[in-house]
Amino acid sequence: MKFRANGKLMISGEYLVLAGAKALAIPVKYGQTLTVAEHKSAYQKVNWTTLVKGREWLNITFSGAAVHLQYPSALNAAKQRAADFVRNLLLKAKELNPEFLDKEATYDIISKVDFDMSWGLGSSSSLIANVARWAQVDPYRLLFGVSKGSGYDVACALNNSPLLYRYLGKESKPEVELITFDPVFTSQLFFVYSGQKQDSAQQIRKFDPANIPQSDIESITRLSEQMAISNDLDAFIKMMQNHEEIIASHIGMVPVQQRFFDDFPGAVKSLGAWGGDFMLAAANIPPVEIISYFRKKGYHVIFPFGEMML
Numbered sequence: 001m002k003f004r005a006n007g008k009l010m011i012s013g014e015y016l017v018l019a020g021a022k023a024l025a026i027p028v029k030y031g032q033t034l035t036v037a038e039h040k041s042a043y044q045k046v047n048w049t050t051l052v053k054g055r056e057w058l059n060i061t062f063s064g065a066a067v068h069l070q071y072p073s074a075l076n077a078a079k080q081r082a083a084d085f086v087r088n089l090l091l092k093a094k095e096l097n098p099e100f101l102d103k104e105a106t107y108d109i110i111s112k113v114d115f116d117m118s119w120g121l122g123s124s125s126s127l128i129a130n131v132a133r134w135a136q137v138d139p140y141r142l143l144f145g146v147s148k149g150s151g152y153d154v155a156c157a158l159n160n161s162p163l164l165y166r167y168l169g170k171e172s173k174p175e176v177e178l179i180t181f182d183p184v185f186t187s188q189l190f191f192v193y194s195g196q197k198q199d200s201a202q203q204i205r206k207f208d209p210a211n212i213p214q215s216d217i218e219s220i221t222r223l224s225e226q227m228a229i230s231n232d233l234d235a236f237i238k239m240m241q242n243h244e245e246i247i248a249s250h251i252g253m254v255p256v257q258q259r260f261f262d263d264f265p266g267a268v269k270s271l272g273a274w275g276g277d278f279m280l281a282a283a284n285i286p287p288v289e290i291i292s293y294f295r296k297k298g299y300h301v302i303f304p305f306g307e308m309m310l
Contacts, residue, residue, distance in 0.1 A: 002033065002034070003134060004032075004033050004034075005031055005126035006030075006159075007029075007032070007121035007123075007157075008027055009025065009026050009028055009191065010272050011023075011280065012223055012224045013025070013152070013165070013220055013224050014247060014270070014272055015207050015209075015247055016246075016247070016250070017152060017165065017166075018150050019212040019217050020166065020168070022164050022166050023152050023164070024162070024163075024228050025164075025165055026308075026310070027156040027310040028308050029308065029310050030115035030121050031115075032111060032112065032127055034127070034131065035111075038107055039107075040104075040105055041105050041106040044101070045061060046061065046101070046109060048062065050112075050113065052113045052117055053115070057079070085124065088146050089128065092142055092145040093132070095145070096138070096141055096142060096145070097135050097137045101135075111130070120276065121278075122156065125143070125149075125156070128146070128154055129157035130157075140154060151167060151174050160310055162179050162181035163179060164177040164225065179228055183230055183236065184231045185233040186304075186306055187305075188283060189280065189282050189304070190280075190290055190302055190304055190305065191281075192280075192281050192301070195298075196277070207251065211250075216250070219242075219246055220243065223242060226239060237266055237284075238267075240282060247270075253274050264281070267281070267282050
C-alpha cells in the first residue's frame, strides 16, 4: 500500500482560525509518502523508517498489540519527540479502528518526506493524513486526537487545490471549500523562508481564541475571502498589511515587516505561527528585484508562488 499527502501553507487566517475565522490555505508541491508492506509473522511488529530528502532520519521498532515502543539506540530530543508522536498516532488510529494493526504480522513502514522539515510545510499533518488513510479512519478525528491544531493542514494534505477552511471545534467536522486561487499577479508573489523553524503547537498554547472579538473574526474571514479572489496587486498588498495589524493586536508581536523589512516596497506577511517558517512577499516591482532584495538581506530559500503551490 502506498499513500501520498501534500504539504501546506496558510496564506491568511493564522491564529484566528482557531476562533472560527476562515483561513485561506494552499497545498504545496512538497509532501510525504507512506509505503506499507505487510508480511505474515508469528508475532506483531512495526518497523518504522522516516527518510527526509532521501536520508534516514528515524528508525524505530514497535512491537506487541499495544504498540509498545522499543528503541534500537538512544535518540536525541527531536527524534525522541518524533518517535513518541508516531507511537501516539498509531495508538489513536487503533483506538478509532480496533481492526487496525490487529494481525499477527510484521509491517515495514517507510515514510518519505521530500522537503526540509525545518521549513514548516506540514511533516506532521501529511503524516497524519497518510496514517488515517492506511488505518481507514477519519483524518480530522485522528488529528484532533493527537494535536490541538485547527486541521487546515490536514485539509491541504488531502486536497489538491487551494481552499477556504473553517474550524468548528474538535467535536465537529470542519468546513472545507475548494476554490481557484490564481491571481493574475502571481509573478509578484514569493515565499521566503525565514531561516527559523516555529513550533506551531507551542504558539497555539499561548493563544486563547475565547478572547477574540467577533468583529475581528469576521474581519479575518472577509480578508481571506477577498484575498482568494483578488486580481488587484495593490489591494492584495493592503489586505496583507491589514491582516498583519489585526493579528499583531492579539498576539503581542510586532509584524515581521516592521521588524526586518521596513524598507521593502510592498508587503511581507508571516505565514502560520509568527516568528518562523515561510513569509509571503508581494510588491509591484520586477520579480528579479524582489528576489535580489531578500538575498541581500541574507535570505536564500525563495520560491516563486507558482513553484510552490500544487
